[in-house]
Amino acid sequence: MSAPDSPDSRDTGLEFAPDFVIGSATASYQIEGAAHEGGRTPSIWDTFSRTPGKTWNGDTGDVADDHYHRLESDLDLMADLGLEAYRFSIAWPRVQPGGSGPANATGLAFYSRLVDGLLDRGIRPIATLYHWDLPQELEDAGGWPNRDTAFRFAEYAAHTVEALGDRVHTWTTLNEPWCSAYLGYGSGAHAPGRTEGAAALAAVHHLNLAHGLAVQEIRRLAVADPDVSVTLNFHVARGDHETSPEARRRVDALANRAFTGPMLRGTYDGDLIGDTAGVTDWAFVRDGDLAAIHQPLDVLGVNYYSTVTVRMWDGVSPRARNDGHKDMGGSPWPGSEHVEFLPQAGPFTDMGWNIAPDGLEELLVSLHGQFPGLPLMITENGAAFPDEVVHASGGARVPDAERVDYLRRHFAAAHRALARGVDLRGYLVWSLLDNFEWGYGYSKRFGIVRVDYDTQVRTVKDSGRWLSQLIRSRRIPELDVPSVRARPL
Numbered sequence: 001m002s003a004p005d006s007p008d009s010r011d012t013g014l015e016f017a018p019d020f021v022i023g024s025a026t027a028s029y030q031i032e033g034a035a036h037e038g039g040r041t042p043s044i045w046d047t048f049s050r051t052p053g054k055t056w057n058g059d060t061g062d063v064a065d066d067h068y069h070r071l072e073s074d075l076d077l078m079a080d081l082g083l084e085a086y087r088f089s090i091a092w093p094r095v096q097p098g099g100s101g102p103a104n105a106t107g108l109a110f111y112s113r114l115v116d117g118l119l120d121r122g123i124r125p126i127a128t129l130y131h132w133d134l135p136q137e138l139e140d141a142g143g144w145p146n147r148d149t150a151f152r153f154a155e156y157a158a159h160t161v162e163a164l165g166d167r168v169h170t171w172t173t174l175n176e177p178w179c180s181a182y183l184g185y186g187s188g189a190h191a192p193g194r195t196e197g198a199a200a201l202a203a204v205h206h207l208n209l210a211h212g213l214a215v216q217e218i219r220r221l222a223v224a225d226p227d228v229s230v231t232l233n234f235h236v237a238r239g240d241h242e243t244s245p246e247a248r249r250r251v252d253a254l255a256n257r258a259f260t261g262p263m264l265r266g267t268y269d270g271d272l273i274g275d276t277a278g279v280t281d282w283a284f285v286r287d288g289d290l291a292a293i294h295q296p297l298d299v300l301g302v303n304y305y306s307t308v309t310v311r312m313w314d315g316v317s318p319r320a321r322n323d324g325h326k327d328m329g330g331s332p333w334p335g336s337e338h339v340e341f342l343p344q345a346g347p348f349t350d351m352g353w354n355i356a357p358d359g360l361e362e363l364l365v366s367l368h369g370q371f372p373g374l375p376l377m378i379t380e381n382g383a384a385f386p387d388e389v390v391h392a393s394g395g396a397r398v399p400d401a402e403r404v405d406y407l408r409r410h411f412a413a414a415h416r417a418l419a420r421g422v423d424l425r426g427y428l429v430w431s432l433l434d435n436f437e438w439g440y441g442y443s444k445r446f447g448i449v450r451v452d453y454d455t456q457v458r459t460v461k462d463s464g465r466w467l468s469q470l471i472r473s474r475r476i477p478e479l480d481v482p483s484v485r486a487r488p489l
């Protein structure tokens with residue numbers, strides 16, 4: 001924890017402007033369940049989670065939070081909390097089973113009901129087109145290292161925008177393409193679990209191309225005048241060793257500029273190409289690709305959880321191999337395997353991620369400096385802790401003081417960034433509900449609402465009440481928050 005006199009602790013009462021949007025976020029495979037209903041076909045996460053040893057306890061998203069069947073009551077819960085915006089993702093294999101051909105009306109109808117339900121309740125719909133559930137058939141055809149996948153994505157985007165483009169406020173093309181490329185095809189910790197450095201870099205480019213093509217489809221087809229964005233998980237790299245500046249440069253090139261370069265500047269930086277020359281010659285970048293990728297954006301989505309501390313190493317660092325995720329044998333850092341990820345100073349969340357709110361402030365200020373004129377939105381921030389339910393006279397409660405503390409420190413950091421002139425438009429807490437945390441299955445709870453996976457009962461945690469209070473008062477609340485009414489479900 002920060003010292004009592006650090007800026008982090010002087011946060012009560014900090015005020016957010018009325019137009020600063022505060023809400024929460026989820027993703028399709030993590031909450032929906034109904035994996036085999038409504039015409040949905042398997043995604044790479046269905047296949048991966050069924051592969052022995054890939055997820056904690058063999059957990060899958062088959063049922064998850066059963067959100068698909070509990071849409072109305074979950075929408076009511078969002079309204080009770082007072083959410084101003086809800087960021088959700090659309091499952092490609094629900095909307096376009098198999099990843100090619102016509103749209104599936106049943107799949108689109110589900111998202112149409114979701115969007116209408118949000119609008120009816122005065123909640124802004126922020127839709128992400130891709131939060132990692134690639135149709136399995138497209139992986140069978142080569143996945144993201146295969147150029148055609150980018151064009152398939154543009155087609156899927158067109159189907160979706162044709163159906164929902166009159167009502168969605170903000171479209172986000174991709175969520176964290178770093179994870180899709182480097183964890184999916186480099187380390188193998190995420191689906192589809194491949195460990196091929198060159199394929200990971202080809203995936204980087206084809207995800208970038210998919211983004212650019214989809215932005216063009218959104219602008220061509222959306223009837224309303226939506227905001228268009230992408231969400232990236234930036235690496236905030238630190239380190240005070242004499243080799244840390246070089247390690248930081250490499251991490252920044254691979255993790256951050258591999259995406260912001262083409263998307264926001266229309267180029268891959270020379271140092272990125274040089275660092276990875278032993279892995280690939282980047283011949284997959286074809287004439288016209290960079291122009292296609294470099295599309296104007298209305299807002300940049302920023303996901304932030306923690307920092308990394310790095311230096312160079314004279315061997316292949318074991319920590320570079322797994323980056324805090326499960327070590328599946330490959331490296332998420334093709335071309336930068338010699339970057340060593342050092343143990344971090346605590347405190348830590350249940351993920352083992354260090355709690356560093358000043359890293360969020362630093363990141364926002366840095367992005368604002370690099371891309372002046374581009375508004376920013378925190379599209380994910382939150383923390384996993386092992387919560388407990390207590391039964392008091394007023395009913396069940398989840399006193400998740402650590403999550404409240406995490407959130408208040410990060411809201412305070414966002415407030416400091418605003419005070420320093422950053423054009424930050426809003427803040428979406430990850431996550432609305434406890435859910436399927438990828439390789440960690442259901443063992444990690446990120447929700448501001450607890451989900452009992454046996455009964456599917458939802459219980460608003462103290463952090464949910466705290467966020468609700470913040471939204472209503474526009475000020476960072478006192479720690480002792482009044483309760484919000486949780487609708488019986």
Ligand code: FCB
Nearest residue numbers: 027175176430437438446
């Ligand atoms: C992000 C993902 C999100 C969730 C959080 C904890 O990387 O976008 O789905 O798993 O981490």
